Amino acid sequence: MVKMSDVAEKANVSKATVSRVLRNPETVKKTTRDKVMAIIEQMNYQPNILARQFRRSETNTILVVIPNILNTVFSHILGGIEHEAGKNGYRVLLANTNKQVEKEYEFLDHLKQRQVDGMILLSARMDKGILAEVMKQYPVVLTADYLEGIPIPTVTIDNVSSGRTATEHLIKLGHSRIAHISGPLHLLVSRDRLKGYRQALLQNNLDVDNILIQEGDFSHESGYNQMTKLLALEHPPTAVFAANDEMATGVIKAAKDHGLSVPEDLAVVGFDNVKLSAIYDPGITTIAQPMFKMGNKAMELLLQQINGDDSNKTQYVLQNELVIRESCGAKQKNHG
Amino acid sequence: MVKMSDVAEKANVSKATVSRVLRNPETVKKTTRDKVMAIIEQMNYQPNILARQFRRSETNTILVVIPNILNTVFSHILGGIEHEAGKNGYRVLLANTNKQVEKEYEFLDHLKQRQVDGMILLSARMDKGILAEVMKQYPVVLTADYLEGIPIPTVTIDNVSSGRTATEHLIKLGHSRIAHISGPLHLLVSRDRLKGYRQALLQNNLDVDNILIQEGDFSHESGYNQMTKLLALEHPPTAVFAANDEMATGVIKAAKDHGLSVPEDLAVVGFDNVKLSAIYDPGITTIAQPMFKMGNKAMELLLQQINGDDSNKTQYVLQNELVIRESCGAKQKNHG
DNA sequence: ATACTAAATGTAACCGATTACATTTTACAT
DNA sequence: ATGTAAAATGTAATCGGTTACATTTAGTAT
Numbered sequence: 001m002v003k004m005s006d007v008a009e010k011a012n013v014s015k016a017t018v019s020r021v022l023r024n025p026e027t028v029k030k031t032t033r034d035k036v037m038a039i040i041e042q043m044n045y046q047p048n049i050l051a052r053q054f055r056r057s058e059t060n061t062i063l064v065v066i067p068n069i070l071n072t073v074f075s076h077i078l079g080g081i082e083h084e085a086g087k088n089g090y091r092v093l094l095a096n097t098n099k100q101v102e103k104e105y106e107f108l109d110h111l112k113q114r115q116v117d118g119m120i121l122l123s124a125r126m127d128k129g130i131l132a133e134v135m136k137q138y139p140v141v142l143t144a145d146y147l148e149g150i151p152i153p154t155v156t157i158d159n160v161s162s163g164r165t166a167t168e169h170l171i172k173l174g175h176s177r178i179a180h181i182s183g184p185l186h187l188l189v190s191r192d193r194l195k196g197y198r199q200a201l202l203q204n205n206l207d208v209d210n211i212l213i214q215e216g217d218f219s220h221e222s223g224y225n226q227m228t229k230l231l232a233l234e235h236p237p238t239a240v241f242a243a244n245d246e247m248a249t250g251v252i253k254a255a256k257d258h259g260l261s262v263p264e265d266l267a268v269v270g271f272d273n274v275k276l277s278a279i280y281d282p283g284i285t286t287i288a289q290p291m292f293k294m295g296n297k298a299m300e301l302l303l304q305q306i307n308g309d310d311s312n313k314t315q316y317v318l319q320n321e322l323v324i325r326e327s328c329g330a331k332q333k334n335h336g
Numbered sequence: 337m338v339k340m341s342d343v344a345e346k347a348n349v350s351k352a353t354v355s356r357v358l359r360n361p362e363t364v365k366k367t368t369r370d371k372v373m374a375i376i377e378q379m380n381y382q383p384n385i386l387a388r389q390f391r392r393s394e395t396n397t398i399l400v401v402i403p404n405i406l407n408t409v410f411s412h413i414l415g416g417i418e419h420e421a422g423k424n425g426y427r428v429l430l431a432n433t434n435k436q437v438e439k440e441y442e443f444l445d446h447l448k449q450r451q452v453d454g455m456i457l458l459s460a461r462m463d464k465g466i467l468a469e470v471m472k473q474y475p476v477v478l479t480a481d482y483l484e485g486i487p488i489p490t491v492t493i494d495n496v497s498s499g500r501t502a503t504e505h506l507i508k509l510g511h512s513r514i515a516h517i518s519g520p521l522h523l524l525v526s527r528d529r530l531k532g533y534r535q536a537l538l539q540n541n542l543d544v545d546n547i548l549i550q551e552g553d554f555s556h557e558s559g560y561n562q563m564t565k566l567l568a569l570e571h572p573p574t575a576v577f578a579a580n581d582e583m584a585t586g587v588i589k590a591a592k593d594h595g596l597s598v599p600e601d602l603a604v605v606g607f608d609n610v611k612l613s614a615i616y617d618p619g620i621t622t623i624a625q626p627m628f629k630m631g632n633k634a635m636e637l638l639l640q641q642i643n644g645d646d647s648n649k650t651q652y653v654l655q656n657e658l659v660i661r662e663s664c665g666a667k668q669k670n671h672g
Numbered sequence: 673a674t675a676c677t678a679a680a681t682g683t684a685a686c687c688g689a690t691t692a693c694a695t696t697t698t699a700c701a702t
Numbered sequence: 703a704t705g706t707a708a709a710a711t712g713t714a715a716t717c718g719g720t721t722a723c724a725t726t727t728a729g730t731a732t
Binding site: 014 | 709710711717718719
Binding site: 046047048049050051053054057059061069070072075076078079082083086091092093094096109110112113114115220246249250252253256275276278279280281 | 382383384385386387389390393395397405406408411412414415418419422427428429430432445446448449450451556582585586588589592611612614615616617
């Protein structure tokens, strides 16, 4: 493997000059620069990045901690991160935790060992104290998930107000008996969507009936099962707000299997606006999270930290949007 | 940042001994080993991985080249890779090409510059000659996609026979006018599934009617549009084999919008067995690709190459499986 | 106690680029 | 021609582990 000193020798200059040609071309006279570049071409010299990384102790790599790659919400965010990272010459290392906290700690070591320049968490289940300690020393951004009472740069949507928007939409359509199938309640996201649901009901002088609130786990199956339970009630709901789109499909399937039509007999609103919600029959009315943009923004904030700009350690709340399709009954069935 | 020499000094041993304690503990006497380990703990010493990587010129990182993160087939394979990599102390660097060939070349440089120990391609659009050259020198495995006439280690299913299985299933159910909506025909995968479709028809003495073969792009929309075309024919098909599950959903939606029921008026078979096919209403009969296993196997083969075992540069063909759900009419509608 | 071998540890070179600092060259004014 | 500042280049230390080889220590047999 040809190295810098080989190039230097052949070009009759010092290693330092070759290095400068590559990293600070403007400090080298044009004639020497051209000469060196020619030799580099000719010898097909590739700098040893490992040596460079070691010497400069920077990796141009960031770590993305993902609870579950198979969840399209996360892959969309990942796409946004990847895009912004690529634009800035950064590479993305993947860290799949499979929802295990221990894995989060494991990947934290990468950061501490400076194997990556920064870290974006799409899930923060680890101890808040530890995280607070880490983010004092290293660039960290949190997105998709968020925490209370710790000043970590975060990019999210407002889940409380989103939950409210979704529920209010159903109220406006004339429903008063509205159920909610939540995400796992140990997640703040889930609790906030539930909070929004409650707020909407209360603000519209509707009772909050606890029997109408069921906890799911974001899976189709849990949506199906919880909806089946709800349909067995003496006074079943006429509308359901599901905390994500996949559960919404479960809800719809359960309703159909029970002989009901959606949206005629049951109105459904989901959450996320993943492709599934557009494809499903009926199309699912949902709250759109700007997933790609969240990834972009998170990476942007991380880069600021990496480049030593600590001024921006704030929380970013991006705009969400109600996307109306067929499942809520506000729109005619229609393809596209 | 505390370094190895600090530990050595405090423990009254040489750097070499500390290094050995970490990398070859069995070569160090137990008493010294314990002493050194104690100091390491006490000083909270973290070895500088960058220095190690540089010195040993290995990264314990592999690169996965993905045409599109948002496609769940690829994320499942990625999951399998990640799992196997993690088990073996390897990290996974993500390379999203967004289907651009230039990106593939760009990421090739990572490999050449030894920034990664090996590479798994989920898409090989680059020039075969270049790829052949690269794989002589570096560990490379191809999965999901494959190429003809180049002896690169590959992990796939047999797409021809899968296409045949899917089509034969429809023939057995009594259909004789069977359409095929293919993937993009510049992909070998798509051409092979089409080939299987043709073979099945011919082997069963059925005519291949070219008007029933339409090219899609794996998206729901293309499935919808092509199906709409087919339904406008004088003799529309009674069954459709779509080259992936997402297009199958488009087919089903088009049929419904045309007033037809699936499977009663139109039988549909998809391909991939992604979650969508299980969730959709009706559930989609499909060919299961063992995606996670493909990732696992690909990583396994790559590790063999990295560890210098070149004996196994072969093609792996994994088992596919027909998963029967409601969309083909062979099974009663039924949840789960 | 002695000799010899194996085990344990130490010494120092090395990986290949980067960069602070020193030196030489160039450009320009007088 | 000469002095001076700026530009260009060179010298050499450095980053922090790893490892071939040399040396010391321990273990065993005689």
